[in-house]
Amino acid sequence: MEFADHADVEIPVTRCTAHFGGTSRRLDRPIGVVDLRTAQTDDSRQQSITPLHRANVVRLLPVAVAPPRRQAYAGLSASPAGSTAGLVATRVGGPRFRAALLRRHGAVCAAAGECPAEVLKPAHLGAPTAHGAPDLDEGLLLCADIHVLFDRCLMTVRPSELTLRLAPRLRFHHRYRALQGRAIQVRAPVCPAAVPAHYRAAVGIWGTL
Template sequence: MQAWVFLSVSGERSWQSNDGYHDVLGSHYVYDSGVAYRLQVAPGDLVVVRDENLVLGISRLDNIHQAPATKMRSRCPQCDRTGVEHRKGRGVYVCRHCKGEFAAPVKRSEPVTEYVATYGQGWQALDGAIMYEELEPLLGGVAQNAIRPCEIDGLEQLLNRISVEVPAVGAAPDPSPPPQIPGGHREAIGRTRLGQSKFRKELLRTYGLVCAMTGPCPAESLEAAHIRGFAEHEKHDLKGGILLRSDIHKLFDAGRIAVDPEKLVVVTHPALDRYPQYRELCGAPIVPGPDLAALREHFDAATQLW
């Protein structure tokens, strides 16, 4: 089994050889015959997708399609090789091979073989729970490679830390999409909570892909909750934060679920007893870490109404 790390254009691929690719995160990755390791990548291999700073997700390659295409290449006007990089601070381009500096590269449309690697069936979003700097020591090749081999044992250790399993071979496809409902937009004026995305990423890095009350969950279902209402203090305190599955988050905010601050177990409102999945949560231990004083305040406020 081989593992690969793909640099996604959702970050900033260096564009040293071309004018970009048309990747779709969570679905497919596009590269061409100028990319190192293109011939070794095969269906069934593990693939990790990352940007410049974060690991975005993991899957297995479903299939690889190839076809002739043309690509706009940027070449050094002095040695005619690709590997041109723009030094923004100095306003010049530099060739990685001959070290020449110039105002602009030579652009030329050239024939290539284009590869489209699909990986959507087993896709698991990680949403930055692993930083690229943690993954980089496991990689072969050089930093400029858009595709790099990855050491599997080390990758499994990183995934275990955030409670994510290696995707199985031949993962079943997602259910069919729901029916389309007519939609649109309306104009609205509202307040935007600043820093919420970063707050969630830091909680994911601290706790992994784990709901504090129900256990490991897909990244898409996890929300960053404030134990104390954000409207009261408008601060993102990591100790006062907790990762919750989206439905649990709503019940937590509504005072229907709380945490006993003495036993550190889940308690539920009697109205939830009619729902087996929530009734069974009562008495379950929570993931340790959240601020006890904040949990006590929430517990007291919620349970006094039960």
């Protein structure tokens, strides 16, 4: 069959560029096609790139992402997909370590400053020792949300200046951007030799300063 006439049609195309930074995580299990179709912005069933509603995709993530495993710094590396895991292994004497840090530094978050003691959690600058005993000279107190950032290498301490550094994708976040470059707030010195371990692990994941 031949067609004598033809028509040229211009179709607008949106070009999207994705950046997979060092803090991205690959899914622990796939999201099925049927579930993904509930997030589509149209009813297309073609095998092509299909736009999705961001909010609907976010609702699908909890069933596809498992909580990160906690591990020591020495075994940490970024996966090809840029996924990360918690850095600080579970340690003995947690409540006693926290109480000792409160006596040492007071109710002060090393990143945000004075705050209610109830929201502070102990953070370890150094990797766990063989016996797991915490060292006060290697400890900081951090607000619960900032502690999560530190534990997942989304925030670290620069050894040369003892200033905070955020992962690239958080440096413009309205809640945390003010922390970038801020000197840590402590009332007693921290061990300088303990700082580089966490810093190297974080920067290694980010791939950039």
